[in-house]
Amino acid sequence: MLRVGLTGGIGAGKSEVSSLLAGYGAVVVDADRIAREVVEPGTPGLAAVVEAFGESVLTPEGSLDRPGLGAIVFADREKLQTLNAIVHPLVRDRSARLEAAAGADAIVVHDVPLLTENGLGRLYDLVVVVDAAPETQLARLTQRRGMTEDEARSRMAAQATRAERLAVADLVIDNDGPLEALEPQVRKVWEELVGRAGH
Template structure:
């Protein structure tokens, strides 16, 4: 089994790369998906979040109000740390379960948005960073996701710098161009990962 850490700054296109890897046959362990699962209604994770942040982070239906929680934690690094202390251990446990279920010869791609920020590179055989210039990422967040520019800049600033991410990369996927270029680069990197998994 080859364990890959896949990361990239918000707006870089990591989710698209993850989807392309899955199409090539990767086993995807998506931290964002798992992070939602572990705070779903009825979970211990959600109970812990409400105990820490109060009932104001819940929607009327009892599910987590992500925008309300985001407004609290992205404005205050200490509150973000408190949230991460609840969610990250739960995500790690679930990720380990999914990895353990993969075939021995699998390429397991852990899709981890905050891999650089949390110093997780040593946990993986290789780190793949999806990269795009900051101005390209900002444009995508505003134009494609409909974020206000100020919010997009704040989200970007809350993450590791581009240089910080590139410093931990074993392989880089440049996503500054179009989809056809991205697909070609992902295919190249996938061939390399398969070669390394076989070795």
């Protein structure tokens, strides 16, 4: 099994890379998706979040109010650490189970937004970083995700710097350009992964 950590700043295009790799045959373990699943209504994860932050982080239907919680934790580093201490162990456990089910000859790509911030690079055989200039990230977040410039800058500031991410990279995918420039780079990275996995 080849264990790959995939990361990139918000708005860099990591999800697009992740879905291309899945199309080539990678088993993708998506930390963001798992992080949503472990706090769905009725889960111990959601109960722990409500205990830490109060009922105000719930929607009227009883699910997690993500934008509301995001506004709280991205404005206060201590509260972000509290949330991470609840969610990260749950995500780690689920990720480990998914990886174990993948099979011995799989190329498992762990899509981990906070890989650099949490010093997780050493857990993988190699790290792939999806890179984009901060101004590209900002434009994508405001134009495609509808964030205000302040919201986008605050999310970006809560993450590692571009230099910190590049420092942990074994392979870099440059996603500053249009989508059609991305696919050939991802294919090349996939060929490299297949070679390293000895397939």
